[in-house]
Structures are given as C-alpha cells and as structure tokens.
Amino acid sequence: MKGRLGYWLKSCLRAGWLNLCISGLFASSLLLFSQLALAATPETSSDDLIHFRVGVLANHGVQKGIERWQPMMDHLSQEVPGTHFEVVPVDFDEMSRQLLAHELQFIVTNPGQYFNLSSNFPLSWLATMKSHMHGGATFAIGSTIIVRADSQIYTLKDLEGKHLVASDPQALGGYQAAIGLLHKMGYNPENYFGSLRFLGFPLEPIVYQVRDGTVDAAITPFCTLEEMIQDGLVKKEDFRVIHPTMPAGYECLVSTQLYPNWSFAAADTVPPAITQKITQALYALGPDHPAAIQAKTLGWTAPISQLKVIKLFKELQLKAPPPPLHYTVLKWMEKNKEWGLALLLLFLVSTVYHLWLEYKFRQKSDFLIDTERQLKDKALQVERMKSAAILGEIGSGLAHELNQPIAAITQYSEGGMMQLNSRGDADSDLYELLAKINAQSARAGAVVHRIRGLLKRRKSQYEALSLDEVVTNTLALFRREFQQQGIVLTQEVRGEPYSLFGDAVGLSQVLVNLIKNSLDAMAEMKPDREKRLLLTLEYGAQQATLKLVDNGPGLKGKAQDLMASFYSTKDDGLGLGLAICCDVMRQHKGLFTIDNCANHADLPWREGCVVSLSLPRNLGTCERGS
Secondary structure, three states, X not given: OXXXXXXXXXXXXXXXXXXXXXXXXXXXXXXXXXXXXXXXXXXXXXXHOEEEEEEEEOOOOHXXXXXXXXXXXXXXXXXOOXXXXXXXXXXXXXXXXXXXXXXOOEXXXXXXXXXXXXXXXXXXXXXXXXXXXXXXXXXXXXXEEEXXXXXXXXXXXXXXXXXXEEOOOOXXXXXXXXXXXXXXXXXXXXXXXXXXXXXXXXXXXXXXXXXXXXXXXXXXXXXXXXXXXXXXXXXXXXXXXXXXXXXXXXXXXXXXXXXXXXXXEEEXXXXXXXXXXXXXXHHHOOOXXXXXXXXOEEEEEOOOOOHHHHHXXXXXXXXOOOOOHHHHHHHHHHHOHHHXXXXXXXXXHHHHHHHHHHHHHHHHHHHHHHXXXXXXXXXXXXXXXXXXXXXXXXXXXXXXXXXXXXXXXXXXXXXXXXXXXXXXXXXXXXXXXXXXXXXXXXXXXXXXXXHHHHHXXXXXXXXEEOHHHHXXXXXXXXXXXHHHHOEEEEEEEEOOOOXXXXXXXXXXXXXHHHHHHHHHHHOOOOOOOOEEEXXXXXXXXXXXXXXXXXXXXXXXXXXXXXXXXXXXXXXXOOOOHHHHHHHHHHHOOOEEEEEEHHHOOOOOOOOOEEEEEEEEOOOOHXXXXX
C-alpha cells in the first residue's frame, strides 16, 4: 500500500495537480490507516483488492481466449497478494484503444504489436512465453502460406494476381512475416496480389476459406494448420504449404523465418513493486502447472531481443500508426493546462457565436423567402383580378348581346306554336319541334342570366328541385355526342329520392362542364379502347352524392391547380370550367372533389377520373331565398 501511495503521489506531482494531490493524500492516509487496522484479519475483502485487466489477443475467439488465459490470471492473483487479475480478449485495434483509455494495465501480444504500441504508449516488457511445442522454443511466431492440395500454386511466384486472406495487417505471424518474405524475394507486396482481405479473429475461418475454394491462398500464423488438424477441424490431405521449411526441433511447417514468441508487458501506470512480483511469478511457473498447461505454454523466460522484428519493420518500412488526434490533444492539454483551457473556452464561445449567427441568418433567409412568396402570390392575384375584370366586361357585353337573339328565338317558336294550335295541328311533328326549340331557348336564356349573375356576384335563386330531373335534362344535351363517340353510359340510383333546395340552372351548368371534360378526355383514347362513363346518384340521410366516373387518361395535374381560375390543360381552354363548378358548389354549401380512379379501390376500373358532388339535404332558411 505504501508503494502504491508513493507512486500515486509522484504521478500527481508530475501532472501538476497540487490541490488534488493534497486532498488525495489525506484520503489515501485514511485508507492506509484503515487497512493497517484490518491487517490482523486473515481474509481480504474483494473490495480491497487491486483489480488489473490483462489484454490478450483473441486469435481463436473471445470464449477460447478466456478459457486459455483466465487460469493464468488466477495464478497471478494468488502469487501477488492483494491483487486480482482479469483476462480481456481483444483484437489489435481494441487493445490500442483500451490502452489509450487506461482500461488495460497489462497485455499479452506478439512482439510486432508490442513494437507498434511501445512507440506511442510507455510499456515495460516483463517476459517472453515458451512455446508448449518445439521443446519450449521462444522463437515460435511465423507465417505459413497454405493452399488447397489440388491447387496449381506451388511457389511464391505463382501467388501473383491471386486472391488471398489474412487475419490482420498488424499480425506479425498472420501477415507481416509473409510480406517481409515477399519483400526479401524481390516482389512488391503492395500490388502483388489480385486481392487481399483481412478477416480478423478467430483464425479458423481463414483456413476454411481455402478449404472451400473461396480464395486461392491464406496467410496463417505458425502451427495454426497443424493445431486445427489435431483438433479434427480440417484434414491434412486437403492442404499444401507454399515455400515450406521445418526448422530443427520444430513440429510445424513454416513459410518464413521465426520471430520471438508472445510477450507479457505492463503499462507505466502499474507500480514497480507489482511488476516485480508478477515477473517473479511468471519465471517461477513450471511447465506442469495447470495454469501453464491451460495457457499452452511451458513457462516464461526473460524477454527475448526484438532485433529480428526491428529489422523486419525497417525492411518493410512499417511505421507504427500515429497516435489518435484526441490522444495528442490530451497530452498537450496536460502540459499546457492554462492555454488549453483558454483555447477550449475560445472554441466554445466561437461555436456558440457561429450557431447564433447561423440561426439569425436562417431566420432572415426564411423571412425573405416568405416575403418573396407573398409578393408572387399578390402579383398573381392582381393578374387574375385584371383577367377577371376584363372577362367580366366581355361577358356582360356578350350576355347582353345574346339575350336579344335568344329572346327572338323564343318569341318565334312561341308564335309558330300558337299558329299551329289555332289550326288544330297541336299534335303534329312541327309543333313538337317548335316546343323543343322554345324549351332550349328558354334554357339558354337562363344560362346567360346566370352568367351575368356570376359576373355581378349576385346570389342565385334557390328553389325545390329534383336532382334526378336535373341529371336527366343534362344528359339529354349530350345524347348525340354519346352516340358519335360510342360512349357506354351507365346510370345508377341508390336510396329513396327526395327534393333538394338549390339552383337548377347552376347545378345543370356544373354537370355540363364535368361531362364535357370527360368527353374531351376520352376523345384522346385509342380507337380500340371502349369508352365508358358511370354516373351514380346516391341519396343519403343528410346529403345526396353524385359521382361521375370515366375511363379516360386521368388528371394531367394536381386537383388543386386544376380548380384554380384561368388554369387549363387544354390549348383552347380558358381555365374557368372547374373554377365555376367550385363556386356553384360553394354557394350550395356542398363538397366538390376530383381525383384519379387509381386512388379509389371501390371503383369498377383503375384508369380515368372520378368527380364527386355532395349536396346537403337541408339548406338554412336564409339560404333558400335570393
């Protein structure tokens, strides 16, 4: 405990945290006295233990890594009183990350990884592992390049342009040693292979890729193939080793030279007294100890020189990856706390100011866009008002001029009917023809009168009417056009008919516009297609609904745009038909919708357009008059 306290105090003073050191020293003193008071007790609570995390390469998976190394950690926990060691199986990148975050205090890894890590993290090399094979050799890391037994690859030259897999670019035996061999043989490893993929850990899938013919060859660590054959995972006769050698005293084939075995290293945060006891415990571990057997080692020895690894890295010009940017920033902050805090404060203020400016800019931008949109809407409204004014003047004059010939036609037809009646020919065909002319002229006069009323914005005359009669009279106007275009008209009436209050001329005008639009749309259809028009009238409890469905090409724009004034998809259209329909339905407190048949599943066909008119059964008392 004293050693830990002294080491902690030195670290605090080195970092410059004087106030923290003083308060921490007081707390540590209290802890020290409390531990001295409990020293007489034979058992130590788990809360009083110093926990150490040991990162090991999980080259055969996390679970197997725990099974292999946790007994070794339990042995160290027994040999070093007051400590508890926990194994943490990781890959290369995770080992670097956890070391940076001070989550690992010890690592067990290959010398290549140790060389990379020691360039950025202070590490102490404690021991080198003796291999459980090859008579306990300490040089037991190398690369074995394997192919299928029936492969046409026999030499390193044959690997050119082939597809390979390996474990990790930081793996000494799983990649770097093989690349060093190719470099030594005069090949350029960077563009030598057709492709090279790294599969990570565990190592077994790398061998399976070769067995299944997914790749041409694989770079595996030394003895991986033999161990899988021994465990019954693969068959020996299915594989062949490229550039094989078997050094004296070894039992496995290898394609490269051998490098020092795995090393046990400690971070600089571990007190020297602890590392000394761990080193002694590792050296004293016998080959027949259960922890050594489980870890597949014959023990540990003094650290082996890394000269071969250093030469390999120099030949390949493999440099340790630079430390992460945030790690460099943290180191600089530790040395320059005042400047670091000032820069951090400046950065925060600048960020807030930038966000405020961006907010104000976006606010002004949205305001300008909204203002521009309003100006465009106003300009469009002015244009429409001008068009409406011009149209009103023209329409008023036109309606006034049309009244005279329509009145003349009405008078002539009535005069002819009176003469025929006086002669006793009231049942003749001529009398019937003059009656039809008189009815249509009266109807034309009513339409002109309504147009004048719309232009002058006068309310229409509402009276009791039969919607069936309005529909029948309207369809009679298109009987000849239906015959000419070959349109099949289907009428359906649902419910019990009743009378409605409304403007018969206005509703008839709406139907005329809608039917005319359907006829124009179906006129564009191919001659071989059947033209169909469905008109349904449904009497509900509160409203009557009239639907007009055609099987034409459907809408050519948005319904909202089509209902706007002076908007038309026809070359000769004025853009007033649907706008007038909307105005009439609005005066009747009704609902007017237009849509494509594809959006309605209850219609008999999917192509075409559907128009729906809904009229309330009872209008208000004030709305039944003028």
